[in-house]
Amino acid sequence: MKITDVLWSDSIVLNFQAENRDTAVQHLVNLLSRVRSLNTKTALMDDIEPENSFSPPIIHVVSYSEGFRLADPEIVEESIRITRHALAEYRRLKKKGWIDDMDRHEEVRRRTEGLITEAHLVLDRINREVPQPLTAEGLYRVFASGFLPVPYLWECREEFPAAVARHTRVVRGAVVRVDKRGKANSPY
Secondary structure (H helix, E strand, O other), rough: HHHHHHHHOOHHHOOOOOOOOOHHHHHHHHHHHHHHHHHHHHHHHHHOOOOOOOOOOOOOHHHHHOOOOOOOOOHHHHHHHHHOOOHHHHHHHHHHHOOHHHHHOOOHHHHHHHHHHHHHHHHHHHHHOOOOOHHHHHHHHHHHOOOOOOOOOOOOOOOOHHHOOEEEEEOOOOOEEEEOOEOOOOOO
């Protein structure tokens, strides 16, 4: 049985190899959560250039199996089918007016302007303080200086102490720098 059979049929009997019904249900919930994430990412990609029917020109398909088994060709093909269906369905619902047009959404516009302003602040400071930041060595210095906070970096933490020392938190869907008390602050 394929995940697309589960998603697009009205009623279906699931036959998971599991110890009990609860385990089988949990497997299904986890699987559907991954598919929902794939569908959500597809919708976000479409909203990058909503007026361009050829956008996005390339979609990175991350299969729904990621995290519990390697994606073989069958899973990749199914991920592509899920993504294409999600994209077509998202566009259909948007055309009907059942989904907000993010290109004209005022809150999205305000948040975009804020992100652009903050990015300019960070880039201006990088350009002032790091010689040749667009070279490999410059990018290394940018990272090592902590301009790009990565508190959850797994490897090389001792090599990048300034990058891991800064704290971040998700606030309304955005990753922001926070002080030691967890209060959001300006990027620079």
